[in-house]
Amino acid sequence: MNMSTARARLRTMIEAGDLVVAPGVFDGISASIxxxxxxxxAYLTGAGVAASGFGLPDVGLVTQTEMVERARMIVRACGxxxxxxxxxxxxxxxxNVVRTVREYEAAGVAAxxxxxxxxxxxxxxxxxxELVSADDFLRTLAAALDARQDPDLLVIARTDARAVLGLDEAIRRANGYAAxxxxxxxxxxxxxxGELERIAREITxxxxxxxxxGGLTPLESVGRLRELGYAIAIHPANALAHAALGMLNALCELSGxxxxxxxxxxxxxxFDLVGMREWAAIGERYRTPSREGA
Known part of the structure; x- marks a missing residue:
């Protein structure tokens, strides 16, 4: 396995302007297949690792060291x-972000x-x-960019502002992160x-x-996404959903x-299959009280 070769190949595919399709992987067999x-x-999905590796929902319960250990194994299996x-x-x-980037890079990921x-x-x-401010994330991004040793390691900046502050702010943040x-x-x-088209048009x-x-974004075809100019399409849940369905069928057959x-x-x-309701109740029990009216 040559980490530099994998990183350079991913960067070359993106610079060539083609669409990179990356299914979600979360364990040794999904990575090998x-x-x-x-x-x-391959896309190492945090949600998939949380569910398959630890029986947890994707609500921030898996640690950096647990993810790095999984990344190292996935990279080996992916060759x-x-x-x-x-x-x-x-x-x-x-x-902490500096250490995270160093550990992920040492594990061999390409992005x-x-x-x-x-x-x-x-x-x-x-x-x-909930979001941090754009300025706070820009500090996170600067730390990540400074920490990488291999210039071919890609740093991807994600914004969740669409759900919280609207599409205008999401596009503004994305362009700021690119700059x-x-x-x-x-x-x-x-x-x-329409939103997929606007993002494609307004972010260069x-x-x-x-x-x-089952998510919020329409499942557009490879051809349409390529036409719009997207660089990467991740499909984090496809393999996991089919694997979970197979397990449900097999185990329900045994139990009746x-x-x-x-x-x-x-x-x-x-995520309810791995305790979402229970963890939500725990989070609510220890939630910081609102200061409104204090």
């Missing part, structure tokens, strides 16, 4: 296939994705997200074809689109349960 089926790249790795918010302040949510983050297709040096920008969870930097089964009672149709229902 991605390599054997000759995908363009020369470039791995695009989710690193959530960078796991702390800019100082690292950071986002402007406040900690603890939530899956981009769940409600009730600050992000190699690729990622507006999370646009709603409708290389763009990533996230196509989540009705599989229809457990089938998820959207991300929040999938």
């Amino acid at each position: 991605a390599a054997r089926t000759r995908q363009d790249a 020369d296939l470039p791995v695009i790795a989710d690193a959530d918010t960078g796991y702390g302040a800019p100082m 690292i994705q950071l986002e402007d949510q406040a900690f603890p983050k939530r899956c981009g297709h769940l409600p009730d997200k 600050a040096g992000a190699d690729v920008v990622f507006v999370e969870a646009p709603e409708g074809v 930097a290389p763009k990533l689109v996230n196509l989540v089964l 349960e009705n599989v229809a009672d457990h089938l998820p149709t959207k991300p929040s229902e999938f």
Whole structure:
């Protein structure tokens, strides 16, 4: 396995203007199958790692060291296939982000994705997200860019502003992150074809689109996304959803349960399989009280 070769290949594909399609991987067999089926790249999905590796929903419960350990194994299993790795918010302040980038780079990933949510983050297709300021994220981004050693390591800047502040602010942030040096920008969870088209039109930097089964963004075809000029299309849930369906069918057959009672149709229902309701109750129990009226 040659880490530099995988990184250079991913950068070359993006600079050539083609669309890189990256299915989500989350364990050894999904990574191995991605390599054997000759995908363009693989996307190490934080949600998939949380669910498959730890039985947890994607609400900021998995740590940097746990993700790095998983990234190292995924890179080995993928061989020369470039791995695009989710690193959530960078796991702390800019100082922590420096260590995160160093650890992910040492693990061999070809790209690292950071986002402007406040900690603890939530899956981009769940409600009730909170953001840090654009200025705060620019400090995170600067730390990440300064920390990388291999110039071929791509730094992807994701904004979740669409759900919180609207599409105008999401586009403004994405363009600001690109101007600050992000190699690729990622507006999370646009709603409708019109929003996908506007993002493509108003952001000139290389763009990533996230196509989540049952999520908020329309599942446009490879041909249409290529026509719009997107650089990367990640499909984080496809393999995981099919694997979970197979497990539900097999285990309900053994127990006599009705599989229809457990089938998820959207991300929040999938995370209920790994305790979303219970963790939400814990979060609510210890939530900082509002200071309004104090």
